[in-house]
Amino acid sequence: ADIISTVEFNYSGDLLATGDKGGRVVIFQREQENKSRPLSRGEYNVYSTFQSHEPEFDYLKSLEIEEKINKIRWLPQQNAAHFLLSTNDKTIKLWKISERDKRAEGYNLKDEDGRLRDPVRIKELRVPILRPMDLMVEASPRRIFANAHTYHINSISINSDCATYLSADDLRINLWHLEITNRSFNIVDIKPANMEELTEVITAAEFHPQHCNVLVYSSSKGTIRLCDMRAAALCDTHAKFFEEPEDPSSRSFFSEIISSISDVKFSHNGRYMMTRDYLSVKVWDLNMENRPVETYQVHEYLRSKLCSLYENDCIFDKFECCWNGADSTIMTGSYNNFFRMFDRTTRRDTTLEASRESSKARAILKPRKVCTGGKRKKDEISVDSLDFNKKILHTAWHPTENFIAVAATNNLYLFQDKVN
Amino acid sequence: MFVRGLKRKCFDGEEDIEGTLAGIKAIPSYNLQRQSLLDMSLVKLQLCHMLVEPNLCRSVLIANTVRQIQEEMTQDGTWQMINTQSTGQAPLDRLVSTDILCRSSREQAEGKHVPAYGTFNKDFEGDQGQDSSETMSAASSVQAPRNLQSNMWEMESPQESKGNFQKSLDQIFETLENKSSNSVEDLFSEVDNSYYDLDTMLTGMMSNTKMGHCDGLETFSSPTNTTSNSNCKSDLNELDHIVEILVES
Numbered sequence: 303a304d305i306i307s308t309v310e311f312n313y314s315g316d317l318l319a320t321g322d323k324g325g326r327v328v329i330f331q332r333e334q335e336n337k338s339r340p341l342s343r344g345e346y347n348v349y350s351t352f353q354s355h356e357p358e359f360d361y362l363k364s365l366e367i368e369e370k371i372n373k374i375r376w377l378p379q380q381n382a383a384h385f386l387l388s389t390n391d392k393t394i395k396l397w398k399i400s401e402r403d404k405r406a407e408g409y410n411l412k413d414e415d416g417r418l419r420d421p422v423r424i425k426e427l428r429v430p431i432l433r434p435m436d437l438m439v440e441a442s443p444r445r446i447f448a449n450a451h452t453y454h455i456n457s458i459s460i461n462s463d464c465a466t467y468l469s470a471d472d473l474r475i476n477l478w479h480l481e482i483t484n485r486s487f488n489i490v491d492i493k494p495a496n497m498e499e500l501t502e503v504i505t506a507a508e509f510h511p512q513h514c515n516v517l518v519y520s521s522s523k524g525t526i527r528l529c530d531m532r533a534a535a536l537c538d539t540h541a542k543f544f545e546e547p548e549d550p551s552s553r554s555f556f557s558e559i560i561s562s563i564s565d566v567k568f569s570h571n572g573r574y575m576m577t578r579d580y581l582s583v584k585v586w587d588l589n590m591e592n593r594p595v596e597t598y599q600v601h602e603y604l605r606s607k608l609c610s611l612y613e614n615d616c617i618f619d620k621f622e623c624c625w626n627g628a629d630s631t632i633m634t635g636s637y638n639n640f641f642r643m644f645d646r647t648t649r650r651d652t653t654l655e656a657s658r659e660s661s662k663a664r665a666i667l668k669p670r671k672v673c674t675g676g677k678r679k680k681d682e683i684s685v686d687s688l689d690f691n692k693k694i695l696h697t698a699w700h701p702t703e704n705f706i707a708v709a710a711t712n713n714l715y716l717f718q719d720k721v722n
Numbered sequence: 723m724f725v726r727g728l729k730r731k732c733f734d735g736e737e738d739i740e741g742t743l744a745g746i747k748a749i750p751s752y753n754l755q756r757q758s759l760l761d762m763s764l765v766k767l768q769l770c771h772m773l774v775e776p777n778l779c780r781s782v783l784i785a786n787t788v789r790q791i792q793e794e795m796t797q798d799g800t801w802q803m804i805n806t807q808s809t810g811q812a813p814l815d816r817l818v819s820t821d822i823l824c825r826s827s828r829e830q831a832e833g834k835h836v837p838a839y840g841t842f843n844k845d846f847e848g849d850q851g852q853d854s855s856e857t858m859s860a861a862s863s864v865q866a867p868r869n870l871q872s873n874m875w876e877m878e879s880p881q882e883s884k885g886n887f888q889k890s891l892d893q894i895f896e897t898l899e900n901k902s903s904n905s906v907e908d909l910f911s912e913v914d915n916s917y918y919d920l921d922t923m924l925t926g927m928m929s930n931t932k933m934g935h936c937d938g939l940e941t942f943s944s945p946t947n948t949t950s951n952s953n954c955k956s957d958l959n960e961l962d963h964i965v966e967i968l969v970e971s
Contacts, residue, residue, distance in 0.1 A: 618777075
């Protein structure tokens with residue numbers, strides 16, 4: 303199994319898609335209610351697997367284009383088939399996943415060996431009959447959106463109009479129509495005329511869940527810009543600018559790096575957005591630009607280790623974050639296969655671990671704790687014992703139920719609320 | 723704990739280091755830490771340029787860190803200090819910085835640093851010849867940057883680093899020359915961004931090497947323009963070259 307690089311539930315939560323470093327997409331489907339196995343509801347089984355992207359070679363630059371899937375986004379379902387967008391560094395593809403459970407039989411146009419019969423010899427018109435067959439799930443690429451990005455694509459986001467979507471790379475954001483592959487509109491461009499002056503890149507972008515004219519994008523300097531596409535064709539000028547003033551007492555050479563935002567997500571109700579930087583998660587009210595309304599420390603104990611984390615490159619890890627369906631809880635990953643949940647109403651937080659040892663089927667996860675002080679209590683783990691190779695970068699929350707998917711390197715864990 | 727079982731803490735535990743070093747050099751400890759961070763960052767930038775396709779976000783963040791450090795050093799006047807040191811002395815000072823940062827604060831508290839310092843120095847000189855070839859070959863392979871970093875970081879000295887940088891610069895030139903087209907005008911007339919980036923980088927590098935003096939250094943408003951022929955200064959000039967160029971790419 304390859305390293306999982308993205309995880310995403312569809313709008314109903316019945317399907318869960320994962321993309322990996324090898325360019326493959328694996329889709330899981332939720333088990334339906336089954337009287338003979340009452341506990342089976344809630345299990346996800348493999349529904350479809352397909353190779354979305356292949357490695358390519360850019361002959362101009364003599365560089366290989368990785369096939370790693372950076373993001374998957376589902377389209378809202380409009381008919382029996384399911385559609386999703388998957389992207390690597392350079393190319394976005396629209397995939398159609400459809401089921402086939404019937405086969406037409408009874409044609410009399412071909413011989414037994416498959417050769418077409420001479421039309422003169424066919425004496426009767428026979429209408430074929432549909433007969434049931436074993437369920438087959440087919441994935442086919444319907445659109446390929448290529449050659450629009452010079453830099454690496456980090457985000458895709460489907461507009462609430464269900465007709466357009468955006469794709470963002472380090473310096474530009476493009477707007478596409480789902481039906482049109484040979485044209486895309488550039489709506490944000492932060493590339494400086496002289497590349498030597500480059501000091502800031504785009505790290506993530508997303509459309510507002512309800513307002514089809516609003517999008518946000520985050521930067522490597524810890525700022526978020528909200529743009530209104532009604533204002534101008536090119537959204538280089540932002541409508542709102544979100545930035546928290548820096549705390550001068552905690553300034554260090556690493557301040558900028560740890561302020562770089564790795565993920566931005568709107569809440570389901572569209573009133574808030576959440577940003578993830580290296581050490582914390584922040585919730586912003588869209589009406590207040592000068593500071594976040596809530597800040598949660600994910601792993602503050604790493605603040606004194608920043609130099610080492612810079613040396614081993616862990617400081618550049620890009621963690622994602624997600625909301626639950628009700629926007630009451632937020633979740634994000636950490637190291638040592640830990641992931642954290644913050645309840646916004648009770649202000650309580652939990653640390654859980656996604657590992658084989660602690661996750662027997664149906665077993666209840668035990669909360670974990672990292673010891674920061676001198677004396678280590680039993681069951682606590684000290685900061686120095688954390689495994690920085692085991693990082694949880696990608697997590698997803700079911701849109702309506704308390705069901706979460708956690709990707710730990712090349713393993714996918716699914717957890718649900720305790721069933722009484 | 724960390725990727726390769728590194729035990730050093732860099733400047734985590736700053737306060738302890740400063741206290742125990744009072745006997746040797748209390749004030750420069752921050753400067754040494756800063757210098758080592760600068761070295762580390764430059765190594766990272768160099769390595770990421772040798773990778774297949776450098777991560778732009780990472781390069782920009784590291785380049786910004788380097789700029790920050792250099793700005794601060796210029797304000798301090800430390801920049802000037804480094805430039806005027808002789809060749810012979812500079813490597814040893816760099817060694818000190820690496821050494822002190824490499825040890826845990828506990829060891830220093832116990833006063834073990836004085837004899838260890840001498841030992842480390844000797845070991846280094848003994849291994850120098852062997853390690854330089856090791857780091858050269860490590861640098862030229864397109865392996866995961868972390869392994870390279872650990873090798874280069876442990877054995878680095880300004881002279882070696884200069885050699886390494888020179889070699890990598892040569893490699894970069896070589897690669898770019900193979901890719902460059904015959905007519906520069908053709909490149910500019912095409913509105914293809916990929917060509918543009920490559921060409922800007924190429925012309926930028928070529929003109930810089932011809933001039934032999936760094937635009938980057940001027941950007942940082944370095945106070946000195948004297949014709950100091952210390953290897954250290956030209957070394958830093960080259961490093962500035964790399965910072966400017968790598969951000970472009």
